[in-house]
Amino acid sequence: MKKTALVVCPGRGTYNKPELGSISANIGENNPKISNFIDQVDSVRRELGRPTVSELDGMDLYKSRVHQAPANAASLIYAAGYADYLAINRDHYDVVAITGNSMGWYTAMACADCWTADTSMRLVNSMADLTAGGAGAQFIYPLVNHEWQLDPTLMARINEQLQRFAGDLAMSIRYGGYAVLAGTTAACEAAMQALPSIDDRFPLLLPGHAAFHTTMMNEASQTALATWPAALFRAPSVPMIDGRGHIWQQRVTNPSALQQYTLGHQVTQTYDFSKAIEVGVKEFAPDHIILLGPGSGLGGAVAQSLIGIGWRGLRSKAEFVAQQESEHPFVLAMGLPEQRALVTN
Template identity: 40%
Template sequence: MKRIAILCPGRGSYTEKTLRTLPAGHPWVVRADELRAEYGLPTLSELDRAERFSQVLHLRPANVSLLIWLVTMLDSHAAMEQDECVAIAGNSMGWYTALAVGGALSFDDGFRLVQEMALLQERHAGGGQILYPLVGDDWRRDAARVEAVKAALASSNGHALPSIELGGFAVLAGTEDGIRHLLGALPQVKLGSNTYPFRLMQHGAYHTPLVQPVSDAALETLARLEFRAPRVTLVDGRGVRFTPWATDVAELVRYTLTTQVTDPYDFTKSVRVVLREHAPDELVLPGPGNTLGGICGQILCAEGWRGMQSKADFEREQAGARSLVRSLRR
């Protein structure tokens, strides 16, 4: 039995390859469909069994968030039955999933948190997010790219802001004017086969003060959720731990519905704390896709974990007998 840490993905992980993966008749799938019906929304089973993938339908925040949440819940449960989970973290929306995976929320309340936040984000839509690499193809920090991000933010007149620290990437957010500014101010660069900067589809200005109305509404709409101390240690987007033996539940609620919504989210720091405080044998990535695989590799290299310094070092470790990162749906 391994000591694992589970890292839950954010909203950008769902693709057409995820269709038809929900196990028909599973109690969690049945219950999620019942809860969706209460909201007057298509069931997750209907979305999962669609003949073809639709960006408009499947990537709508109120749909994709719950599809990712449910797949991640199912994967995490299976991983925790097989190995000892010592810590759980998540990227952005993945924090909400982590709460349910770790037992700080029941299945129903975890569902409601994700569904209500997605609906609130649709209701208060505006602005967006872009992705930009801070490393080169070898995953070593590129000082010129770091400085380009700083300069683009500084020249945005407050319309663009940092959003997520994501391994070797910066996620930046802003108003529509801010996004246009970033797309024009940041020099085009390539990482692998992708060209950056690029805008994340149907993403708002998450983790910035621009979404304060979402936080305000969430405090009222989600006041009845029953938070509790987790069964497994949770690490949030500040690197703060909530443990089974020392959790201030009021602070957990406050962070989830206020700070997590309006302040930058540091996924890099959360993984760093997981590594340094819990030293897991393996980082397990549940849920759709493999969006966090390379990002976790970049964080491990930045940490010098097992002496790794570059992408080649990480790939060599992954090919060995003691792989560090396991994506459950790669």
């Protein structure tokens, strides 16, 4: 009997040094669907005058200025994520819903067949160029304690900065146990200076990130809406959960509404990843959550989202870790070899 799965797609910044070579590793699994997909992606990148994802992924050394260049990073993250989606063993898993974090929404759209493969790659490149060219900055700060339980004091600190810089600073992403804030460079710098340091790491400025998911992206949004018409969009083949927790159902989705959300609200308003996970597990009650690569960085935020709602009685990091170390882990990260094997074999 098949197991049901909620698939989660990673967002911007997840293709890092440890992920170098992950796409070629996927191709090495001898899955013709993956090989054909990467060939398509590479063809579009050549046509756009950009280095192919195969070239970037196959480099001997990871170079931040190359691999983290917005359009390169976006293409690598999209290609690796969609290749992982193709690698899921459909004889064992029934994908009942798909969601993603931030830029992962574009990967989710591709996985759900809302665009052609050619349009997906072109749009991913276009949106990376448009949004990364925007002003402002983005940083991250924890909202939970060491057991991944919400700490009201930390939330109060964030709310204080949001009120202090109202209009210049906003909640960009609700990311499990973290708040991702974005706004003007001056407001971000001042807020980071005001927030007490945690673990000698936070507040953490996200390099190369603009004020994503804020009204500072309005110009990028308007350009995208004028560039990518609703005619290129279609209803999903699998239900999708967006950054508001809204479910886009099969066959009944209006392509124009999907275009307006994807290139409008999703670009300029808060992306509530935590809510998407909550809706995903409550509405679809999956047997597993499958995290697409590259990497496995989504795991913490997903676990914190589950702990936040007490899913399956989870109340702490220790309980989540114990569950994951059991014979039947609930969350399966394809970026981890031992868990990938459970998904692909």
